[in-house]
Amino acid sequence: MSTASQTTTTTSGYFSIDGLSIEYRKIEATERWAPTLVFLHEGLGSVGLWRDFPDRLCAATGCGALIYSRQGHGSSTPLPRNAAGEIDPDAEYLKREADEMLPKVMDAAGIDRAILVGHSDGGSIALMMAATNPHRVIGCIVEAPHVMVEEITVKGIRRASRAYSSGDLRDGLAKYHKDPEGIFMRWYRTWTNPGFAAWNIYNRLPHIRCPILGIQGEEDQYGSFSQLTTIRDSVAGPVEMQGLKRCGHTPHGEYPELVMESILKFLPLCR
Helix, strand or coil, X not given: CCCCCCCCCEEEEEEEEXXXXXXXXXECCCXXXXXXXXXXXXXXXXXXXXXXXXXXXXXXXXCEEEEECCCXXXXXXXXXXXXXXXXXXXXXXXXXXXXXXXXXXXXXXXXXXXXXXXXXXHHHHHHHHHHHCHHHEEEEEEECCCCECCHHHHHHHHHHHHHHHHCHHHHHHHCCCCCHHHHHHHHHHHHCCHHHCCCECCCCHXXXXXXXXXXXXXXXXXXXXXXXXXXXHHCCCCEEEEEECCCCCCXXXXXXXXXXXXXXXXXXXXX
């Protein structure tokens, strides 16, 4: 894997999938043999909120990449609302994204096999996809993934709700999303719903055989290191784990150089 910085070529647009318009950005590989990275954003994320991290990682590795915004996120088709104009909780959204949408997005992009790079909700989606479509996933890089609901997760989301109500978080999300209220309310109402407290992906983990790199901030307000140890103790493939001191929920944003260094060391395991 090349470690020299290279100039990358990017394209952007929209995939039409099942009547939905899905925003994407592609980065062309600069090494013909390099794998493709598929970036899966967090619960309030989008193409734009990855900022320049995918570009820097691709420049350092020679890999190509696909970054896309799930329905409701970025400038993709907004989430549907009920008759009262509200967003309902959706306990199946992670499963639907992993089992239905991600394979279709990869098909639309012409990607047969990839390394999945998932952050938070995106990490959960990556792991679920690796379990059910092992022939399409050669490795998983997961930052702050959720494999179960923890008390710290719900408390963190309730704090985020107060920040949203005050306007600070809402204004920040409005810079990156066509419908910031839609994605926030779906995220908040799903994860704080008492019926969602037992959600987990325990039954999928033993089916994962590809290499996994798990990265967790030690000051993550939405999850603990137990998420990574559960992955390590449950999957059938090799797992490398990294805890970052003085780091919150977004390792690639807070410590991009450390995260890139870990990924560079991990990529040769993915074949």
